[in-house]
Amino acid sequence: MANYSPLLIKKYFEENSLVRSAIESFNNFVDHELQVILEENKVIEPTIIPPNVDSFRIKLDKIWVTKPEITEADGSKRPIYPVEARLRKISYAAPVYIEVSAHVNDVQRESFTTQIGSLPVMLKSNVCHLANMNREELIEKGEDPDDPGGYFIINGTERVLITVEDLASNVCMVTDWKDGLVAKLFSEAGSYKIPHTIEKGKDGVFYLTFTRVKRVPLVIIIKALGLLKDEEIMTTISLDKQYDDVLINLFEFVGIKTTEDAIDQIAKRIGITQAKDVRLERMEDILDRYLLPHIGIGTEHRAAKALNLCKMLHKFILVESGALPADDKDHYGNKRLKLSDDLLGDLFRVNLKVLIGDLLYNFQRLVKRGKFPSIKVIIRDKLLTSRIYSSMATGNWVGARKGISQRIQRLNNLNTLSHLQRVVSPLSASQENFEARELHPTHLGRLCPVETPEGTNIGLRKNLALMASITTRTDEAEVLRALREIGLKEGPNAH
Secondary structure, three states: OOOOHHHHHHHHHHHOOOOHHHHHHHHHHHHHHHHHHHHHOOEEOOOOOOOOOOOEEEEEEEEEEOOOEEEOOOOOEEEOOHHHHHHOOOOOEEEEEEEEEEEEOOEEEEEEEEEEEEEEOOOOOOOOOOOOOOHHHHHHOOOOOOOOOOOEEEOOEEEEEOEEEEEOOOOOEEEEEOOEEEEEEEEEEOOEEEEEEEEEOOOOOEEEEEOOEEEEEHHHHHHHOOOOOHHHHHHHHOOOOOOHHHHHHHHHOOOOOOHHHHHHHHHHHOOOOOOHHHHHHHHHHHHHHHOOOOOOOOHHHHHHHHHHHHHHHHHHHHHHHOOOOOOOOOOHHHEEEEOHHHHHHHHHHHHHHHHHHHHHHHHHHHHHOOOOOOHHHHOOHHHHHHHHHHHHHHOOEOOOEOOOEEEOOOOOHHHHHHHHOEEEOOOOOOOOOHHHHOOOHHHOOOEOOOOOOOOOOOOOEEEEOOOOOOOOOOOHHHHHHHHHHOOOOOOOOOO
16 A cells, blocks of 8 residues: 655645744734734723813724835835845834724714834735745745745844743643642733632631732632522532532631622721722722633623632532542643734733823823824824834843744754744743653644753753644634534523
């Protein structure tokens, strides 16, 4: 029987690029992620407005990226190709435009389109001039026709965004810790990235920790979210079994009969000492905004949050009793790879907030002087551009991360391809972390089992397998719709 493997592999690489996942990720960032980030900051309300105006709002309506271009010294604009950016030591970047409208007393005063900065463009992505060019056209433009793309050109230097391996967010994992079991969940939504921890004290009480809320009994938080009856809490945790550990916790806080009492108890425990109405308001705000923000940040999401906390507690009890095994943090199903859409999303989100802060400062300064400026005059497009370029050029990223953007290695073609496929763990190279460095069975077919450096980075710096591809984020609404079609019933008592 003939061996078709070499033929199939050859056919695969004719149709698929090694850096396909990186390019798809950047396309997703430009097409979808930018608009999502804009929606998070859609309405801007200055605190200082002209005295004759009742309300003033600035709305950011739409954002889009065009093809890379250069503005010459005389002000003329023309398209720029990667070879020119390399030779002239400039950045291969495309203008980012935004549609802005100003509303005075809920009536639109002005609406305009303005450039808010330039975004470095990944070679061979949809907004790159080289996309869909054939070999002859690439050679004509001064490009190597076999170059895979998937990198950026910043000030003439070719730089690659390294894929970062991290624990999956919004997933509850129960693992062994120093003093016993711990259930951990990293709740991630937009700019919120909040770790939640459930642990069991020596007194048998379950405690929850998140942001300012340190070691507060879990039952009190569940009651504060509106799940008040003890029986209801028990059935939400488990329909078919009553757990003694939960009964101890319910008996301990049986005196809390209203959500107000529960919220007040939490506020006192975390040291909020103002008047009762202010105390309750502040605590409600903390619960709505910082407790499981991936579920939602409004009061209408409290019931869903209570339900999720009960399910987390149920999993903790099952692992503690030995009915379920503890989660393996090194299993690749519990990891997520952050490509350019996540990394650039973090960078753009932070810097857009800086731009909005600068816009507000300039607007309010002019209003204090008795002027009512046009928004068009006070948007500084250089601010966003310079901050993004700075991070891309140095590799120093938001969240105090370093080495995210690296100068591409061009010693030989294989070295370049290896660098474009690199996956880095955020763990410190100076610590032992033996289990994280070991080869895990789930790496097979996803990560190369051979290519990793010797020395302190062994097992922390890895490379994708040659034919590995990374799926983009799945829309939760679509998954829920598919599950409903095959019989999913929603609600705490649905079977």
